[in-house]
Amino acid sequence: MNDEQIGSSKQRNRTEEHLKLALIELIKEKGYHAVTIKDIVSHASYNRSTFYIHYRDKIDLAEDLLDSMLEGLEDSVGKPYVPGQKIYTVNLHAPSLSIVSYIYKYRNFFELINYTDTLPELHTRFPQAILKIYKEQFVFETINDIPVNMDYFKLYTAYGFYGLIQNWIKTGFKESQEVFIQEVINLSKTHIHSFEYKGSK
Amino acid sequence: MNDEQIGSSKQRNRTEEHLKLALIELIKEKGYHAVTIKDIVSHASYNRSTFYIHYRDKIDLAEDLLDSMLEGLEDSVGKPYVPGQKIYTVNLHAPSLSIVSYIYKYRNFFELINYTDTLPELHTRFPQAILKIYKEQFVFETINDIPVNMDYFKLYTAYGFYGLIQNWIKTGFKESQEVFIQEVINLSKTHIHSFEYKGSK
DNA sequence: CTCCTAATGTCTATCGCGTAGACACTTCCT
């Protein structure tokens, strides 16, 4: 298992990983728009021609980076729900835990939300990805079975979670993963009764 | 300028940089002795054969890593003193500043001093490298020109500086570079009167 | 506005690094 790779567990191209890495660091250094292709290949020690073997342009690279990271975030929770497979319950914190630990593992990437001139679409697609996970992979039960629109409920809790995540990142991961997860759990307990996880295995 | 490279400003091999990077991360993860060559190449996404193209064994890689980093530390201060070239005075903090900023820039590597089962020789050669810089590149004047053995004086101040550095690293770089440098300067002022820098240009 | 420089995107020919895989040997586990 290669811990240096970016994103999900899929087989990935080494060179492309390095180009993505370079993009991340250069965005932090000078902002997305100021980054040139020369910068990227120079930073990653490749020839400019090599870049075009792998990507069409900077946007193509940026999209691949964002896609792979958010895809990895989804995969970190578990396989998407497949109708017909059994649903089983896990303890409350397990799913959030895997999201949190994924973000922490790739904090080098997720720190990009601290920058204004950053990866295009990051600020919109990151929370959307969390919402997608909540929608497709989690099943909630509200306290005392208060009847609510579950779509709204998931929207509400997903963005609440996103807010916590964002703050955690912005404050430089001051709290440990464990402490942070515990806070998330405690907050969840104020309005979520049970927490199921749709998944295979 | 490639910021991702490890160590000094010399031209370096891309693959070797990645192997070094992998070694650093694996030492932190499982300790130097537990790291295998398979681990390294797997982590850096190379074939095992590739490793032997560049290095004889793990020790060879470890030595290259340490050598390149300490060499880079020396180079960061300036070129070694060449007899006949003019000596000029700089403000007190400039030389320490470059050492500090180098260490901070490559903190990923220098954090290795926090680990017990870490790079062989790191704990001895790191302070020695600082001492070497003090000996070869700096000229001190003690307060009120108190007569002292300058070799001892440099040994004393170099290891004092090393102690501060070590503590700074161990506490996770809590203080900013600027704050830390200022503390070093203030402590230096208690016993150093002037501070010259042997160098070219 | 015009000039000039840097960056971009495309293409080609070439080179060499990284690859897979086999083999013998050692170490360590149980």
Add this chain to the structure above:
DNA sequence: AGGAAGTGTCTACGCGATAGACATTAGGAG
């Protein structure tokens, strides 16, 4: 004693990285 995992060496091969030219576009300075 047996087996699994790691090590070091070697060979042949393919593809990925390289240098460099070229036309075009974008942006900044005067």
